[in-house]
Amino acid sequence: MDRTTVSPSRLDALTSWNADWRGLRVVVAGIGKTGFSAADTLAELGARVVVVAASDDGQARRHAETLRIVGVADVVLGAATSTILPPVDGQPAELVVTSPGLPPDHPLLAAAAATGIPIWGDVELAWRVRRREGRRTAEWIAITGTNGKTTTTTMVESMLQAAGLRAIAAGNIGTPILDAVRDPEGYDALAVELSSFQLHWTESMAPLASVCLNLAEDHVDWHGGFDAYAADKAKVYANTRVACVYNAEDAATERMVEAADVQEGARAIGFTTGMPAVSMVGVVEDLLVDRAFLPERRDSAVELAKLADIADMVPRHLVANAAAAATLARAYGLTPEHVRAGLRAYDVGAHRIQPVASAAGVLWVNDSKATNPHAAAASLAAFGSVIWIAGGLSKGVEYDDLVRAHAGRLKAVVLIGTDSGTLAGALARHAPDVPVFAAVPGDTGGEEVTGATVMAAAVARAAALAGEGDTVLMAPASASMDQFSSYADRGQSFINAVRGLLEGQAETAKES
Incomplete structure (x- = not known):
């Protein structure tokens, strides 16, 4: 393919729903929940879309039929063709939007990279279309980590809702981020759970607050090694505007914050299950306390909740999740009362201890x-x-x-x-x-x-x-x-x- 057919300058201008997406030639890789939402969004924006997916089961065919109805140019199903980068309207694609499960060395993605075609994930696309005339634009709170993402994300959601805000947990957690962004009423805030796969394909996101909860060996087969996995996790902090939240008991997360390129004024705030230092949220006896978001933080702390407010059975990692969620919520501006009410209303859920x-x-x-x-x-x-x-x-x-x-x-x-x-x-x-x-x-x-x-x-x-x-x-x-x-x-x-x-x-x- 000819590199000159790809127009990065055009992509650079696509930073809102109301930008000119018409006629943009896009290949969407995957037709599951994420791929479907990406293709549906791009068709609504007026892009020319071809979907490629290995799946060819009943659900994939139903999704394909729906996408054709809403204006997707073509849907190609089946393992035999899922690794081939197709043309769009007879011309090279200008953009590939991938489902997070496909690794960078997947033949279709490798072909796009070799030809100079940009590759986005659904999170990158969602960030670019989040602003829309006539609708509120939600603040994003970004959460990643090897473990505890879902618990922390839903705790943040519970706290935001306890404050009377219209908020939802989205992203890797179940509700596709594009579905949340396209909600007709809009949200005040999104608690966005992000996998390392999603972060790999994300570049321009600038969350209000962000956290990497912890770092341990995981998904090294997808990333090609632990260092690459850690580098993708660290991308959660890029461009953060208010608070980069790190785990004071996991030095790797603090190093990520130290190396992050953030916006002017963003603070580094730690969380811990022990006694908090200045600019941290932590635990004193049976209380969750804040020494970060109050003027007198050098010699005092404010009570956020009792540990008994979190759950009947409180293992250490759940306390850590609550401390991280509380730190993110405080960065948004929630009061101690909102944090406490959110924890009391929180349902720990199934399949987690x-x-x-x-x-x-x-x-x-x-x-x-x-x-x-x-x-x-x-x-x-x-x-x-x-x-x-x-x-x-x-x-x-x-x-x-x-x-x-x-x-x-x-x-x-x-x-x-x-x-x-x-x-x-x-x-x-x-x-x-x-x-x-x-x-x-x-x-x-x-x-x-x-x-x-x-x-x-x-x-x-x-x-x-x-x-x-x-x-x-x-x-x-x-x-x-x-x-x-x-x-x-x-x-x-x-x-x-x-x-x-x-x-x-x-x-x-x-x-x-």
Whole structure:
């Protein structure tokens, strides 16, 4: 393709909904929730759009039909063509908008990069169209981190709503950011959860406040290495206007802020689960306190909430999430009363260190959201004697540090997942005396091998190993997509299996 067909100057001018997007030739890669919202938005703006996606199932075809109706020029489905960068109206594309799951070395994206065609993600597109004549423009609060993003984002949402603001959690959390930006009424503020994938393709975003909650090894296969992963996470701080929030207990996040190119006047504000220094939010005894957003911060603090306002069960990582959310909310201008009301109204939600049942002295806990070692470490640290259900897609990470740190808590391990060899190896090296079992569906009667039957086998095995005072913790430290459709599907399978087991035991006891 001829590089001269691409016009960066035209793209530079596209900084609002009311800019001239008409006729812009765009290829959208992907037709899931994100790809659909991007294509729909661009068609509404008057761009000429071709959608390319590997999916060719019923949902993809329904999305394709809808997109054609709203004016998308063409939709090309199927694995055979999904790696080819197509022309738009017979000419080279001027822009590619990608779904976040596609890695930079995907053939379609690599072809675009080699030809000089700019690549945006949905977040970059949403930032550029957020301003629209006749509608309010929401402030963005940007949240990333290896773990705790969803909890922190929804806590911020709860605080903003407690202040009477029209606000929503969007982005990686479920509501596509473009859907939030296009809302007919508009929002006062958006709490935007951002994955490292989304940040990789984001350049011009300038949030009011931003945070990287923590940094640990994750998604190194997608990024090509830990350094590249960390660099993409650090992009959350770029252009921040009011507050760059960092984790005082994770030095890597503070270094990110120190290196960030921010707007004049932006402050570095820390959060901690311990005693806060000046310009931090932290914990004093059983109180969450602010020493950052008050004039007398050098010698006093303001109470934001009691730890009991957060949740009945308050593991350390949840306190950290609340402290981060409170810091972001205070940066927006919320009062201590709004922070407190938001925490009191907050629902911790499912699949995040979620107690499922307690029977015969055994506590059953679902933390399917623990999709990497860093998240699983927070779960394991909350309990004593643990039968650990773990395993799944490793995403290229290592488990040695996790197992080494928590081997003393492990009574036994039950492995799920199609390939848990890396985790099994770490257990053999660092917890050689801990019994390790594979969840085999045949253990429950020879059922077809599905995610549900694997989980039922894991729960049955764990029940046979557990005794009074033990916790059966399903915190896989791995992604779910090898045997389940999502972490929520995996978590619900665990809940169903535990309930089925306990109901069966109750029936047996009744009959005897």
